[in-house]
Amino acid sequence: MTATSSFGEIRKGVFPSMQKHTFADPTTQPFWDAARVGRLIVPCCTRCGTFRLPPYPICYACQSFDLEWVELTGLGTVYSYTVVHHPLHPDLVDAVPYLSAIVELDGTQGEGARMLANVIDCEPGEISIGSRVRIIFEHVNDDMSTPRFRLVRGDEK
Amino acid sequence: MSMKDQAAVVGVGATEYYRRGQSYPTESELSLVCKAILAALDDAGLKVQDIDGFALYASSFEPAEVAAALGVPEVRYTATTTGGGGASGASIGLAASAIHAGMATCVVTAYPVQQAKRRYGGSAVATDNGAQLTYGNAALGISSPYTGFSSNSGLLGPGHAAALIAQRHMYKYGTTREHFAEIAISTRDNASRRPKALKKSPLTLDDYFNARMIAEPLCLLDFTLETDGCVAAITVSAERAKDLRHPPVYVMGSAHGGPGRTGPLNWKWLQMAEDDLVSSGSRYPAKRMYEMAGVGPEDVDVALIYDNFAPMVLMQLEDFGFCPKGEGGPFVADGNIRWKTGSIPVNTHGGNLSEAYLLGMSHIMEAVEQLRGTAVNQVDGAEIALVTGGTSLLPMGGTLLRK
Numbered sequence: 001m002t003a004t005s006s007f008g009e010i011r012k013g014v015f016p017s018m019q020k021h022t023f024a025d026p027t028t029q030p031f032w033d034a035a036r037v038g039r040l041i042v043p044c045c046t047r048c049g050t051f052r053l054p055p056y057p058i059c060y061a062c063q064s065f066d067l068e069w070v071e072l073t074g075l076g077t078v079y080s081y082t083v084v085h086h087p088l089h090p091d092l093v094d095a096v097p098y099l100s101a102i103v104e105l106d107g108t109q110g111e112g113a114r115m116l117a118n119v120i121d122c123e124p125g126e127i128s129i130g131s132r133v134r135i136i137f138e139h140v141n142d143d144m145s146t147p148r149f150r151l152v153r154g155d156e157k
Numbered sequence: 158m159s160m161k162d163q164a165a166v167v168g169v170g171a172t173e174y175y176r177r178g179q180s181y182p183t184e185s186e187l188s189l190v191c192k193a194i195l196a197a198l199d200d201a202g203l204k205v206q207d208i209d210g211f212a213l214y215a216s217s218f219e220p221a222e223v224a225a226a227l228g229v230p231e232v233r234y235t236a237t238t239t240g241g242g243g244a245s246g247a248s249i250g251l252a253a254s255a256i257h258a259g260m261a262t263c264v265v266t267a268y269p270v271q272q273a274k275r276r277y278g279g280s281a282v283a284t285d286n287g288a289q290l291t292y293g294n295a296a297l298g299i300s301s302p303y304t305g306f307s308s309n310s311g312l313l314g315p316g317h318a319a320a321l322i323a324q325r326h327m328y329k330y331g332t333t334r335e336h337f338a339e340i341a342i343s344t345r346d347n348a349s350r351r352p353k354a355l356k357k358s359p360l361t362l363d364d365y366f367n368a369r370m371i372a373e374p375l376c377l378l379d380f381t382l383e384t385d386g387c388v389a390a391i392t393v394s395a396e397r398a399k400d401l402r403h404p405p406v407y408v409m410g411s412a413h414g415g416p417g418r419t420g421p422l423n424w425k426w427l428q429m430a431e432d433d434l435v436s437s438g439s440r441y442p443a444k445r446m447y448e449m450a451g452v453g454p455e456d457v458d459v460a461l462i463y464d465n466f467a468p469m470v471l472m473q474l475e476d477f478g479f480c481p482k483g484e485g486g487p488f489v490a491d492g493n494i495r496w497k498t499g500s501i502p503v504n505t506h507g508g509n510l511s512e513a514y515l516l517g518m519s520h521i522m523e524a525v526e527q528l529r530g531t532a533v534n535q536v537d538g539a540e541i542a543l544v545t546g547g548t549s550l551l552p553m554g555g556t557l558l559r560k
Contacts, residue, residue, distance in 0.1 A: 015310065019309055021305075022302070023302050023304065028305070053306065081321070081324060082375075085373070086369075086370075086372065098311050100312045102427050112428050116306070116312050117309075118309065118311045144305065146309040147309075
């Protein structure tokens with residue numbers, strides 16, 4: 001089901017990309033540059049190896065400003081999730097229910113590099129803590145590409 | 158020297174409580190806060206001319222404006238804890254610290270709420286395409302380089318963060334929705350005897366499970382009410398408190414703070430170690446508060462626990478030491494938070510869930526009434542009351558008051 005609204009096209013289960021600009025700064029811009037071409041890169045401290053998101057300029061574990069951008073597989077595990085039933089805006093009435101989750105990314109230490117995203121193409125009963133998911137990026141415009149996740153199904157796991 | 162017992166709350170006052178938006182157009186935010194402050198001064202036996210300080214939380218109002226409107230002759234102290242409602246209980250500690258330090262003598266704490274034009278807790282992100290979500294804390298991050306990492310996730314409000322934490326608590330500890338229901342039901346039972354409460358009709362477990370789902374696992378009855386109104390409290394030195402209208406309610410201990418990785422917006426606290434994340438965030442300030450007061454949770458007679466969401470009451474019961482971590486569910490299921498029969502009666506005034514949502518100020522007022530012995534749902538022989546704030550962005554915290 002689709003409908004149009006002040007947020008653009010509305011599809012059940014998909015939270016619309018209401019923020020259309022990244023407002024990027026020097027330490028967040030590389031994430032969005034990679035997102036635009038469908039790649040997930042995350043800052044990792046070159047001194048101690050700690051991943052961090054959002055990309056703050058400094059490592060919270062060792063206070064180093066030195067970082068490298070590491071490309072991840074985009075696979076992850078649902079740490080927690082909620083099924084949102086109540087639309088926070090009247091124009092979102094056709095988007096609910098939608099699923100949003102905290103995802104721990106493969107290849108990181110988990111804590112400190114969790115992502116928050118809408119999980120799409122997934123019925124509420126299909127998700128649980130521990131579900132395997134894969135990232136996709138929705139192209140919004142040349143600035144913003146919204147990260148979302150889909151369940152990893154069948155032998156993809 | 159610690160500030161323990163060096164200051165006392167001597168006056169509390171409130172306006173009428175209104176459902177969201179109903180105070181407009183007869184009241185303004187400024188009229189609400191002035192009325193509550195005058196009521197608190199009257200309760201104390203003090204005058205506007207006595208006020209010289211403002212100790213607030215979450216920048217609840219602009220002291221310059223209120224002092225000018227009220228006619229306060231000289232302002233000597235203005236401060237607010239940062240963040241949101243997390244430090245509501247601890248704001249009395251801020252007032253006490255100013256008095257103990259000699260920087261002020263008569264300090265106001267208050268939080269006016271009028272939601273006709275803005276609405277609390279709806280969204281921390283406004284859009285930039287003209288379809289602005291008008292509720293909530295748009296100013297907290299519309300143009301931050303970090304909002305893009307969460308705003309399109311659909312996780313917009315504090316309730317969504319609470320839902321994620323509650324879900325993980327259920328997974329990790331076996332907590333159930335029946336446990337959350339007991340908090341909603343017991344709080345409503347307390348409100349049912351309160352003339353001012355906005356929700357008085359008793360709740361059953363069926364009512365809870367039939368309530369509409371907002372963000373799983375949280376249903377409507379897990380959420381705070383939305384209210385207009387104001388509650389104010391007046392804090393003075395212990396010495397001065399002796400000669401005022403009511404017996405003093407002393408500030409035994411107070412602390413605010415939390416895990417350093419809590420983060421500035423609700424969802425950034427989701428980047429913490431699990432023991433901090435699956436919690437109310439109050440464990441660290443709770444420990445310091447008890448140390449300052451020289452008492453423990455077993456000494457507390459009544460607990461006024463900030464209930465923006467029912468699961469956060471459960472987690473605060475753990476973090477303030479009333480039960481071990483992870484055992485909040487069975488603890489409430491055993492009847493421990495019930496008025497009259499429980500080991501630690503909670504939110505005897507009906508809380509944010511059923512009486513009114515004044516961002517924690519009504520909890521301070523109830524603590525004072527309990528310790529004066531004048532509460533509607535009086536806990537027999539109450540000598541020590543806990544008032545907490547949160548769960549929100551950092552800081553969280555609490556204050557211990559005694560008669």
